[in-house]
Amino acid sequence: MKPSTAILVAAAAVATVTTLSAERRHRETIRLAKEQHRQRLELGVAGLHQQLLADAAADSEQWEIWGKGERTPEDTRRTIKVNRQVCLTQLTHTLELVSRDELLVRARALMERPAVRKFWTETRDFRSRETQTPESSEFISVLDRELAAATRKADAADEVAVEVSS
Helix, strand or coil, rough: HHHHHHHHHHHHHHHHHHHHHHHHHHHHHHHHHHHHHHHHHHHHHHHHHHHHHHHHHHHHHHHHHCCCCCCHHHHHHHHHHHHHHHHHHHHHCCCCCCCHHHHHHHHHHHEEEEHHHHHHEEEEEEEEHCCHHHHHHHHHHHHHHHHHHHHHHHHHHHHHHHHHHC
């Protein structure tokens, strides 16, 4: 092969590699921009949802919308406030602001509260139908496991209390 041909082949190879590398970086930049845009939209919607819940918890006229038949205004207010906590926990998980270990700690802390266990039992099926992303499925699974553990713990404590009072 002539030296001039070898130089042309080498230059073509370098140009091809450079073009492919630039194209790959461009695709990655676009992917990251789309992901950041999705996260900004999700944060915006979550902010609106949190404001709606805050307004509903503070406004007795909105309790009718949230109430379910036998639920008292205080139960409705408590349900709305618990929903805010659960939604915030799910958002931090979805946006990967917390590790899986941190999610477990937060889920465990939530499920230690009877009001949260009651809320999750009542609303879990709706939430699982409402959102079906891998992140939401994982979140639901973690909360389900922590609910089961907290329920066993609460039941054991109730049994001990009954035995002590007998």
